[in-house]
Amino acid sequence: MFDNTLDQHAPYGFVSRKETRSFHKPWLTKCLLTSISKKNALYKKMLSTNNPSISAKYKFHRNKITHLKESLKQNYYRSKFENCRNDVKKTWKVINEIISTKAKKSKIDAETYNTDLTNQTHCEELNKHFSKIRKKYILQN
Numbered sequence: 001m002f003d004n005t006l007d008q009h010a011p012y013g014f015v016s017r018k019e020t021r022s023f024h025k026p027w028l029t030k031c032l033l034t035s036i037s038k039k040n041a042l043y044k045k046m047l048s049t050n051n052p053s054i055s056a057k058y059k060f061h062r063n064k065i066t067h068l069k070e071s072l073k074q075n076y077y078r079s080k081f082e083n084c085r086n087d088v089k090k091t092w093k094v095i096n097e098i099i100s101t102k103a104k105k106s107k108i109d110a111e112t113y114n115t116d117l118t119n120q121t122h123c124e125e126l127n128k129h130f131s132k133i134r135k136k137y138i139l140q141n
Helices: 002-009 017-023 030-049 052-083 088-099 110-114 120-140
Strands: none
Touching: 030 052, 052 088
16 A cells, blocks of 8 residues: 555656756756757757758757856856855855865776786785775765
């Protein structure tokens, strides 16, 4: 009975990569996303027909959407800065969100990577390397 109710009110569904990426960009509105899909349809039509008028339409829509995305993004972050004007900690969170700093990828020594992994010391070194990566990941999140 619980499963039926759950399926009825909160059906299980898959989320595409495109939808996942749009979740990370809150300034993208539904209207803009439909305009982007129309632009993509124009692009496919332009490739298949080679018609100059369709090409001009596509370029016009592409440029308009690009400018609109940039202005929406600026307005979004401007409002976020306005909301955290007096709080330095929140301001830096917004700045780091904009910069989207990510941990630098650590590198394994070429000697360690190219050697035989049956040697116990090499296995331990690899284990230390990947445990460091895990600890860095946990500390970030």
